[in-house]
Amino acid sequence: GAGVSQSPSNKVTEKGKDVELRCDPISGHTALYWYRQSLGQGLEFLIYFQGNSAPDKSGLPSDRFSAERTGGSVSTLTIQRTQQEDSAVYLCASSGTTKETQYFGPGTRLLVL
Amino acid sequence: SQKIEQNSEALNIQEGKTATLTCNYTNYSPAYLQWYRQDPGRGPVFLLLIRENEKEKRKERLKVTFDTTLKQSLFHITASQPADSATYLCALVGPGGSYIPTFGRGTSLIVHP
Numbered sequence: 253g254a255g256v257s258q259s260p261s262n263k264v265t266e267k268g269k270d271v272e273l274r275c276d277p278i279s280g281h282t283a284l285y286w287y288r289q290s291l292g293q294g295l296e297f298l299i300y301f302q303g304n305s306a307p308d309k310s311g312l313p314s315d316r317f318s319a320e321r322t323g324g325s326v327s328t329l330t331i332q333r334t335q336q337e338d339s340a341v342y343l344c345a346s347s348g349t350t351k352e353t354q355y356f357g358p359g360t361r362l363l364v365l
Numbered sequence: 366s367q368k369i370e371q372n373s374e375a376l377n378i379q380e381g382k383t384a385t386l387t388c389n390y391t392n393y394s395p396a397y398l399q400w401y402r403q404d405p406g407r408g409p410v411f412l413l414l415i416r417e418n419e420k421e422k423r424k425e426r427l428k429v430t431f432d433t434t435l436k437q438s439l440f441h442i443t444a445s446q447p448a449d450s451a452t453y454l455c456a457l458v459g460p461g462g463s464y465i466p467t468f469g470r471g472t473s474l475i476v477h478p
């Protein structure tokens with residue numbers, strides 16, 4: 253079956269603009285994660301959705317970052333008033349009944365000029 | 366603070382040898398530990414999971430050990446091949462059912478033919 257997909261694959265934006273990144277998890281997966289990976293850095297946890305529970309937003313770096321998950325499936329990560337330090341690869345992952353295994357998408361490479 | 370350490374220097378080995386990668390952690394009591402492989406421009410791919418009460422896990426040419434006293438996991442690839450060249454990430458998940466992995470920065474493995 254299809255894996256996790258993310259769009260766009262690449263995004264170049266100007267400082268101060270808002271961007272939306274999309275994640276389509278594997279069908280039927282109830283858990284969805286957003287991470288970001290800066291050059292040479294590890295994956296930094298951003299936010300976690302599990303079913304209908306309130307999301308764990310503990311990793312969001314500032315109030316410019318927000319995410320939603322509509323209908324328990326597709327998720328959108330929004331970054332408002334982008335800054336150059338937001339440049340990174342944004343990775344989405346999902347997991348199903350075996351919650352201990354995460355399946356990652358290819359990522360969205362964001363460059364803020 | 367919690368820390369996960371992986372060797373930042375690339376590991377270079379000859380084809381056919383065993384590659385051994387290290388993951389050390391401090392100020393952490395993981396319920397389980399995961400190893401992922403990440404190729405350039407791609408998202409991480411889950412390889413193996415080992416629980417706190419397990420000493421060793423194997424899958425084909427891969428072997429993972431977990432020593433909670435030393436706070437260390439070793440990841441071995443036997444009979445390594447050039448196709449094994451990638452970055453390998455370890456990730457820890459704490460107790461309490463959060464299912465949110467915290468990742469190390471990864472170690473690059475280069476297998477020379």
